Every structure is written in C-alpha cells, then in structure tokens.
Amino acid sequence: MAKWTPQHEAPEPLEGPVVGTITGGTVIWFALFLVQVPFYSWFADRDLTWWVWTCLAGGGLGLIGIWYVRKRDAAIKRHAAARALADGTTPSPS
Numbered sequence: 001m002a003k004w005t006p007q008h009e010a011p012e013p014l015e016g017p018v019v020g021t022i023t024g025g026t027v028i029w030f031a032l033f034l035v036q037v038p039f040y041s042w043f044a045d046r047d048l049t050w051w052v053w054t055c056l057a058g059g060g061l062g063l064i065g066i067w068y069v070r071k072r073d074a075a076i077k078r079h080a081a082a083r084a085l086a087d088g089t090t091p092s093p094s
Contacts, residue, residue: 022066022069025058026062029056032058033058036052
C-alpha cells in the first residue's frame with residue numbers, strides 16, 4: 001500500500017470569487033434549460049428529454065450551491081473578524 005501513499009503534502013485549496021463562479025454557472029444552467037424548452041418535442045422524438053431535465057436539475061442544484069457558498073463566505077469573514085478582534089488588529093475589508 002505504500003506504493004500509493006502520496007509522498008508530499010496536498011497544496012492549499014484555491015480561493016477566488018466562489019460566489020460569482022457558482023452564480024454564473026447557475027445562470028448558464030437555467031439559460032440552457034430555457035433555450036431547450038421550446039424544442040421539447042424535438043428532444044422527445046429522439047428520446048433526449050434528459051438533456052432538458054439535466055439543465056433544470058443543474059440550475060436547481062446551483063441554487064443550493066449559491067446558498068451554501070454565501071453562507072460559507074459569511075462564516076469565513078466572521079471567523080476572520082473574530083480572530084482579528086482577539087489579536088487586537090483591524091480586520092481587512094475583503
């Protein structure tokens with residue numbers, strides 16, 4: 001099993017505009033759904049309706065993702081502010 005054990009530490013996770021990224025992805029999923037709805041009969045004739053419903057599911061899951069990342073972002077900011085207050089420094093507005 002030692003053959004498959006990593007020999008180095010994992011890198012730190014990348015942080016970026018997570019809320020914007022998830023929101024943009026959700027908008028794209030809903031846009032794809034709305035573009036496909038007028039052609040539903042075409043998809044149904046070819047047994048491809050799962051394409052339409054996949055886009056709707058992606059949009060719905062994206063809404064859950066937006067809720068999650070907004071809560072996560074707020075918790076990270078609260079934690080940073082509490083840490084800064086405990087250290088006696090001024091929290092950076094980010």
